[in-house]
Amino acid sequence: MNREITSAAFAISACLITATAAQAEVTWTFGGINPPNAAVTVASQHFADLVTERTEGRVTVDFFEGSQLGSGPDQIEAMAVGAQEGYISSGSNASNLVREFGVVDIPFVFEDQEHFLRFMESDLAEGLAERLREEFNVRILATNWFRQPRALLTRDGCVDSPDDIAGLRARSPNLPMFIAGWEAIGAVPVTIAYGETYMALNQGVADMTESAGEQVYSSKFYEVLPFVTDARMIFPQNSVYVAESAFQAISPEDQEIVLQAARDAGDYFVQLVSDQTEPNREAMLAEGVTFCDMSDEVRAQFAAQVEDAVPALEAEGLLPEGWWEQIQAMGD
DSSP states (O other): OHHHHHHHHHHHHHHHHHHHHHHHOEEEEEEOOSOTTSHHHHHHHHHHHHHHHHTTTSEEEEEEOTTTTOOHHHHHHHHHTTSOSEEEEEGGGGGGTSGGGGGGGSTTOOSSHHHHHHHHTSHHHHHHHHHHHHHHSEEEEEEEEEOOOEEEEESSSOOOSGGGTTTOEEEEOSOHHHHHHHHHTTOEEEEOOGGGHHHHHHTTSOSBEEEETTHHHHHOGGGTOOEEEEOOOOOOEEEEEEEHHHHHTSOHHHHHHHHHHHHHHHHHHHHHHHHHHHHHHHHHHHTTOEEEEOOHHHHHHHHHHHHHTHHHHHHTTSSOTTHHHHHHHTTO
C-alpha cells in the first residue's frame, strides 16, 4: 500500500512539475511600425532574439514589423487592454494614454540631447512612467534607444526661417501634442499614419514632414522631399513597452533578463544608427538630396513661437502648468 501511495504521489508531483513548466513558457506578441530595413526594426528583432535565447525559451518574443499590428496608437492601446504584450517605437506614443508624455514632442523645447536626457531622468518623467504602469497596464522597459534629432523635410527648399513653413501642410502622427506643436510653429497638421506617409507625400496630401535623422533614408521620404534641414526640432528616443500584466506573469529571474535585453538592444540600436549614418548620407547625396543646417538664431525664432503657445497648451491639458519653466531650467 505504501509503495502504491508513494508511486501515486510521485506521479502527481511529476504532473504538477510538468504543468508548472508548461505554464512558465509564454509567447509575447510585440509590434513596431517601421520597415524591415530600419535600424529600430533590426534592433527590435535583436531584442526578441535576446529574450528568447537568454530565457531558454521560457519567454518567446514574436516581433511584427511595419504596422502589421496596426498604427502606433492602435498598438499601445491594445497593450492597455491586454490584446498585445509589447510595442517598440517612439517614447511619445504613450501620450495616447497619459497625455503629458507628449511634452517630449514639443518642438524646440530642448536645447540639445543633454537637456532632453536631464528631463528623461527627472521626477517629472518618472511620475509619468508610474502613471502609465499603474493606470494603464503599460510598463516601460527601456528608454535608451536614442535616435538622431528630428529634421524637417521639404519639397522646394531649405527651412531658413519660420516663414518657410508657414501655412504648409505637415504630416503628423495622431498625437495631440504633435498636432499642437505643428500649429505652434505655423504649419497646418495633416494626420497621416506612418505607414501611409510616403504615398500621401507623393500624392501631395501633405507638403512636408519631419523625421528622426536615422529614418530619413529607410523611410525613403527624401525621394519626395529632397531638402533635409537639420532643425534639431525634437530629440527623440524609442521606448520598449510591455503589458504590466504580462511582465508580472513571468518569474523575477526572467523579468531581469527581459529588462537587460531591452537595455542591451538599445545600445545595439544606437550603434546601428552610428554605423549607418555616413553611408546613408552618402547614398542620399548621390540621389540629389540637399542637406541644410539650421542656425541657432532660427531655432530661437521657432522656440519663441512655441513659448507663445504655452498658455494654450496648458489650457488644453497637454502641458501641466509650470512644466515649461521647470523643463527650461533643466537646460541651464
